[in-house]
Amino acid sequence: xxxxxxxxxxxxxxxxxxxxxxNISADSLRPxxxxxxxxxISDVGQVLGLVNQLPDIRSDRVSQIRAQIAAGTYxxxxxxxxxxxxxxxxxx
Numbered sequence: 001x002x003x004x005x006x007x008x009x010x011x012x013x014x015x016x017x018x019x020x021x022x023n024i025s026a027d028s029l030r031p032x033x034x035x036x037x038x039x040x041i042s043d044v045g046q047v048l049g050l051v052n053q054l055p056d057i058r059s060d061r062v063s064q065i066r067a068q069i070a071a072g073t074y075x076x077x078x079x080x081x082x083x084x085x086x087x088x089x090x091x092x
Contacts, residue, residue, distance in 0.1 A: 041049075068074035 065074060
């Protein structure tokens with residue numbers, strides 16, 4: 001099959017001549033006759049999209065805090081209260 005523009009479709013024909021082009025009406029080319037596209041994102045995909053929006057991890061700060069926890073100098077009541085408040089704010 002050969003296509004010559006929007007209105008000239010040369011359908012399957014025999015090898016011998018003459019070949020005839022078929023005209024296609026403009027009604028058959030309207031978008032409504034072609035169907036509609038649809039996109040569905042699963043629940044897992046939506047959660048992954050939210051995870052991608054989280055800020056980057058500051059690995060230097062995480063290492064510093066881990067060292068303080070290992071040394072026993074990080075766990076003060078002020079820091080624990082602040083951490084608990086932050087956690088509750090994120091959950092609510």
